[in-house]
Amino acid sequence: MLLQVQDLSINYASSAGRVHAVDNLSLSVGEGEIIAVVGESGSGKSSVGLAIPGLITASIATISGSIWFKGEEISRLPSHDLRKFRGKEISMIFQNARAALNPVRTVGDQLLETLQTRDKDLSASRARARALELFELVGISDPITRLGAYPHQLSGGMCQRVMIALAVSLDPSLLIADEPTSALDVTVKVQILQLLKRLTAQIGTSIIIITHDLNVARALADRVAVMYAGQIVELGPAVDVLKTPKMPYTQALFQSLPRLGGERGEQLAAIPGQPPNLTAPPQGCRFADRCPHAANICQSAPELFGITDSRKARCFFPHDSLLRAQTSFNQPEEPKAAIS
Amino acid sequence: MGSNIFAYSIRRIVAGVPVVLIVVFLTFALTYLTPGDAAVYLAGDDATPEQVQEVRSSLGLDRPFLEQFLTWLVGLFSGNLGNSLVLPQTVGEALLIRAEPTIMLALFAQVIAVALAVPLGVLAGKFYGGRFDRAVNVFAVAGIAVPPFVVGIGLILLLSVVLALFPATGYVRLEDGLLGSLGSLVMPAIALGLAQAAFIVRITRSTMKEVFSSDFILAATMRGFSEKRIVLKHVVRAGIGPTISAIGVSFATLINGAIVVEIVFNIPGLGRLLTSAVESRDVPILQGLLLVITVAYVLLNILTDVVQAAVNPKVSF
Ligand SMILES: Nc1ncnc2c1ncn2[C@@H]1O[C@H](COP(=O)(O)OP(=O)(O)OP(=O)(O)O)[C@@H](O)[C@H]1O
Numbered sequence: 284m285l286l287q288v289q290d291l292s293i294n295y296a297s298s299a300g301r302v303h304a305v306d307n308l309s310l311s312v313g314e315g316e317i318i319a320v321v322g323e324s325g326s327g328k329s330s331v332g333l334a335i336p337g338l339i340t341a342s343i344a345t346i347s348g349s350i351w352f353k354g355e356e357i358s359r360l361p362s363h364d365l366r367k368f369r370g371k372e373i374s375m376i377f378q379n380a381r382a383a384l385n386p387v388r389t390v391g392d393q394l395l396e397t398l399q400t401r402d403k404d405l406s407a408s409r410a411r412a413r414a415l416e417l418f419e420l421v422g423i424s425d426p427i428t429r430l431g432a433y434p435h436q437l438s439g440g441m442c443q444r445v446m447i448a449l450a451v452s453l454d455p456s457l458l459i460a461d462e463p464t465s466a467l468d469v470t471v472k473v474q475i476l477q478l479l480k481r482l483t484a485q486i487g488t489s490i491i492i493i494t495h496d497l498n499v500a501r502a503l504a505d506r507v508a509v510m511y512a513g514q515i516v517e518l519g520p521a522v523d524v525l526k527t528p529k530m531p532y533t534q535a536l537f538q539s540l541p542r543l544g545g546e547r548g549e550q551l552a553a554i555p556g557q558p559p560n561l562t563a564p565p566q567g568c569r570f571a572d573r574c575p576h577a578a579n580i581c582q583s584a585p586e587l588f589g590i591t592d593s594r595k596a597r598c599f600f601p602h603d604s605l606l607r608a609q610t611s612f613n614q615p616e617e618p619k620a621a622i623s
Numbered sequence: 624m625g626s627n628i629f630a631y632s633i634r635r636i637v638a639g640v641p642v643v644l645i646v647v648f649l650t651f652a653l654t655y656l657t658p659g660d661a662a663v664y665l666a667g668d669d670a671t672p673e674q675v676q677e678v679r680s681s682l683g684l685d686r687p688f689l690e691q692f693l694t695w696l697v698g699l700f701s702g703n704l705g706n707s708l709v710l711p712q713t714v715g716e717a718l719l720i721r722a723e724p725t726i727m728l729a730l731f732a733q734v735i736a737v738a739l740a741v742p743l744g745v746l747a748g749k750f751y752g753g754r755f756d757r758a759v760n761v762f763a764v765a766g767i768a769v770p771p772f773v774v775g776i777g778l779i780l781l782l783s784v785v786l787a788l789f790p791a792t793g794y795v796r797l798e799d800g801l802l803g804s805l806g807s808l809v810m811p812a813i814a815l816g817l818a819q820a821a822f823i824v825r826i827t828r829s830t831m832k833e834v835f836s837s838d839f840i841l842a843a844t845m846r847g848f849s850e851k852r853i854v855l856k857h858v859v860r861a862g863i864g865p866t867i868s869a870i871g872v873s874f875a876t877l878i879n880g881a882i883v884v885e886i887v888f889n890i891p892g893l894g895r896l897l898t899s900a901v902e903s904r905d906v907p908i909l910q911g912l913l914l915v916i917t918v919a920y921v922l923l924n925i926l927t928d929v930v931q932a933a934v935n936p937k938v939s940f
Pocket residue numbers: 295296297302304322323324325326327328329330331343378561
């Protein structure tokens with residue numbers, strides 16, 4: 284296993300009280316594996332992504348659990364020792380790309396800085412050549428001019444591509460990609476998904492991709508983890524989870540039909556009701572208030588039960604939904620086919 | 624970009640001329656309207672009204688207001704600020720001699736202030752809410768609440784009277800050596816610089832706190848950069864704008880502070896010249912002083928904006 288997250292809990296300090304954003308979450312990622320994390324807004328996806336490389340500090344939240352990377356318990360390391368993992372071993376595409384770029388420095392300056400500080404032997408001209416190559420790789424046209432641009436001079440999609448170039452620039456072993464394609468149009472999105480696949484195929488990068496876009500999950504992921512209110516509620520091979528979700532929340536979430544033309548990809552469905560207040564999460568099943576199948580036993584908390592060898596669902600009554608029969612999910616091999 | 628900044632500066636300077644003229648006119652009007660004049664002062668306490676009147680007409684103070692103002696303006700454009708009514712010098716000479724200690728004091732104080740405030744503010748922003756930050760905050764509040772002259776008197780008592788490290792008062796001119804000159808200014812510059820630092824550090828602290836908690840610093844951390852690189856190349860560079868403005872703005876309080884500090888430390892600068900000119904109603908001196916101060920404000924403002932533009936790519940001319 285490349286990465287093992289065990290019993291991760293994250294409690295943010297906020298004026299409204301402690302926010303139990305992530306609750307006893309365990310997840311492992313193998314070498315070269317791509318895992319998609321899906322779930323509604325606020326379910327804790329980004330929190331998990333940020334916690335893995337130690338970016339959530341004690342001043343913001345209390346964190347418990349352990350995180351193992353390449354056999355080392357990195358959650359115990361002081362931030363100084365985490366440095367050698369960050370960027371080269373574990374790298375991150377941030378959700379809000381524009382905000383994640385320094386506004387007073389050109390994007391080229393930031394990319395060159397990344398390349399050169401992490402590889403002291405890299406000459407200026409080779410770094411520049413590599414930067415141009417990376418910009419081309421992520422579909423930035425006119426890369427020479429774009430190197431000299433400030434973030435505020437670029438569109439949201441362009442900032443996202445710069446962010447991706449920065450994140451893949453050091454050939455990381457693990458890439459945490461938080462909504463990497465949300466601001467991109469279809470052609471560029473396909474290009475980025477292919478780039479990510481190639482990264483996995485060629486240098487064995489493992490990817491945790493956080494997304495709202497089921498097409499992205501389907502095109503890329505080996506496994507899917509569905510999050511609800513800070514917990515993983517369903518986990519299994521992408522093919523199976525997307526085709527025959529077992530847990531009522533996942534079923535409701537995947538209920539949406541592809542939009543006409545499929546321009547922006549297939550988004551997660553809006554489910555009636557609100558997720559629970561995470562300052563005081565319910566004792567029992569966290570989905571009970573919105574679940575059409577809720578029964579008395581759901582007042583106690585379900586575990587993430589194993590259904591088959593590879594599949595798990597956090598529900599006392601995991602079952603196949605009839606809905607899946609109506610929504611035909613084809614399983615294309617290539618991202619291009621998935622999106623068109 | 625360089626020529627842009629140049630053209631911009633010229634435009635701003637031209638735009639500043641009316642401001643200067645208006646300020647000068649208003650002060651001219653004010654000194655004219657307030658009771659008492661230099662003639663009373665010069666003629667002495669025992670003088671009869673006739674004697675005072677004589678002095679007054681010999682100085683031209685009995686001529687109409689507009690005539691006096693226009694005479695002064697014409698002189699100004701030919702580089703002549705007039706003669707002091709009291710001192711045996713022209714206004715230009717008096718200002719020139721008195722400017723050196725004030726400029727030295729102001730620069731020295733500002734250097735101390737910036738050298739103190741920027742690192743303290745950056746560190747306080749980094750450890751926002753922690754013990755170090757609270758200590759900096761106490762300093763900032765105290766530095767603004769306690770006036771420079773109190774600090775100055777405290778310094779005199781401690782460093783001159785008790786420890787005998789520095790001369791209590793007076794100024795050594797530059798021509799007698801830079802070190803001696805700076806030495807004579809150590810205490811007044813500290814007294815003044817602390818107040819300046821208190822103002823600047825508040826701004827720096829709160830903007831740096833914002834920058835430290837921003838996404839792009841998290842992203843830089845995630846690239847595995849050293850702490851030093853993150854602070855210097857990312858945080859400070861992104862957050863220095865408001866500090867530059869604060870330094871520019873603080874020159875205004877600096878001039879006020881300098882006047883008081885010059886009195887406490889008996890430094891023969893523009894501040895002392897100002898107080899004595901007010902006392903003796905030496906209108907030409909007052910005019911000249913206000914002209915110099917206003918021009919200095921306008922130029923500092925322009926300089927601040929230009930530096931601001933140089934560090935912030937979002938500002939363009
Ligand atoms: N710094 C913080 N302080 C307090 N609460 C926070 C903080 N960051 C996140 N939260 C809360 O933690 C919960 C999980 O947030 P998180 O950003 O991980 O969700 P997400 O699944 O990534 O959502 P989205 O899809 O909108 O990005 C939310 O309720 C959020 O309000």
